[in-house]
Amino acid sequence: MVGGAVRDRLLGLPAGDRDWVVVGATPEDMAARGFVPVGRDFPVFLHPETHEEYALARTERKSGRGYRGFAVHAAPEVTLEEDLARRDLTINAIAAPAGWSGAAGEVLDPYGGVRDLRAGVLRHVTDAFREDPVRILRVARFAARFSDFRVAPETLELMRAMVEEGEADHLVPERVWQELSRGLMEDKPSRMFELLRACGALAVLLPEVDRLWGVPQRAEYHPEVDTGVHVMMVLDMAARLDAPLAVRFACLTHDLGKGTTPADVLPRHIGHEQRSGRLLKGLSERLRVPNECREMADVVAREHGNIHRSGELGAAALLRLLERCDALRKPQRFAGVLLACECDARGRLGFEDSPYPQRARLSEALQQALAVPTAEVAAEAAAQGAQGAQVGAWIRRAREQALAAWLRGADRSTA
Structure with a gap:
């Protein structure tokens, strides 16, 4: 064995x-x-x-x-x-x-494996390690799994040499995604990306993520300041909350656009959500990311800021947010989107144990919208002579009214 x-x-x-x-x-x-x-x-x-x-x-x-x-x-x-x-x-x-x-x-x-197990060391067996670039990803994944193990200096140096020799350039997308997805599901996923960055492989495989380090954010919202550090904190929060793969991938990619913010407007990142969506598309196509992961990540990238601010929204704006997230058709995916947003909010220095009421509030708002008896509304609309898109407008108005009534009740309960 x-x-x-x-x-x-x-x-x-x-x-x-x-x-x-x-x-x-x-x-x-x-x-x-x-x-x-x-x-x-x-x-x-x-x-x-x-x-x-x-x-x-x-x-x-x-x-x-x-x-x-x-x-x-x-x-x-x-x-x-x-x-x-x-x-x-x-x-x-x-x-x-x-x-x-x-x-x-x-x-x-x-080859001394028992010794290295006892010492908590990840060490390559022989110099033949350099012949397979997938091993760079495997070591990084094991670093995420065994987070108290250290990588032997000679192994890290060998990984750097492999990257410099161009071995990482020849990794096939399927194997990259296979190892990345497994690493994302480990107990300390940030270690995988930190090790890939330390050996230079992250810049080759995920340049959109690699460029986030050194990019400042507004300290009043992000006490950790550095965007790369923040994304790693978000990833580890996703692991702490036992999030599924699609949520963890969304956490990794939600802020890609901050890496392309013009230097003269830093630390503000106006419009980074849409830039994140565009960069995510290219990354997902390059690595052939499964649709479930890329679709959830796209919603989180574009809408996480609006979800964070959703406590300020009225009925009409809430309904528009649910529609943009396609929450009415895909409520299970929306639940994952909200979990990713909670990870984003709590993946900040000093906010790790803070509440995130937006998740429960938007979950309830979606239930209120889904509870509208659309068949009855459509029948009434047809009886009044409505056709086609007019029927849809009736349904939409009924949902907005339901949300408005729910908001009035919520406001009274907290007054």
Whole structure:
């Protein structure tokens, strides 16, 4: 057994899927025992009963640029130590025999993974690390997962060298998004982006995010001042509130436009919401971000300022805000939008535990608008001779009236 299942069990964490390496076998041997081949680029098989993955021990040799630029050699003479040498981090290069009791003394650990687990260090196994640029993203993701671990200085230096050599330029969008999305879901997602920035990869992969550091904001609203610092605080607040992926991606991208604010108007960022929306579109297309994530992020980028100020809005303006957010058709997405806005408001120095009444207020406003019996209103409109868009106007007016009545009641209850 190799990889994450061994690492996590040694750390006392719940172990996920188990992966196995098979030494001294051929694909024909595996097929004869009923294993089902599934690997496209190298020999991987599914166990006929448990469906766990079993891979033949293999070595890899660099043959080109990027993620797929490898020649793979799998043969019975490849040793377990040779297989472990091609892995990314020492903590992922530990093997345990079948029937392992969980004791550290029973594992095969040729590269000091147990030592680094105990010391809390993320360290590359061998210089072969430099052959796969995806490993830059993986180290950053593990930094977000194990937030109390430090990256070995020699590993960080190697990551910097890889970026300078242009390896990060050859990462395919699907792998970048796969690792970024997993990193966003870790307990301390800010560490992923801080490490990518430290090695220079963030400027290559997400220049729209990278340029936010050093951009000042108005201190009366943002005591942390720096926009990049703020976005990282928002991300970590999303993790604290256990937000789903679409919300976390919206938190990452909500302020992209502040990176393009003209220097002569700083620290004010008038119009940054619309600029954020335009930059988000390009970023999402480049990384092939799923529609669910990009659509929620677009609403948050364009409307978070209006949502923050929604306590000042009357019935007509509230309804327009709900319509712009498409909340009446997609109430579940709107709930995520409001959560992202709460993360934005609380992701500021000194505001981490502050209430965010806008979320509950707009949730209730949406329920009031949805409670309008649209079929009855449409029937009455038709009886009065209304047709087409006129019927829609009747429904809209009924919703505005419902919101106005609700606001009057809310005002009386707080008077």
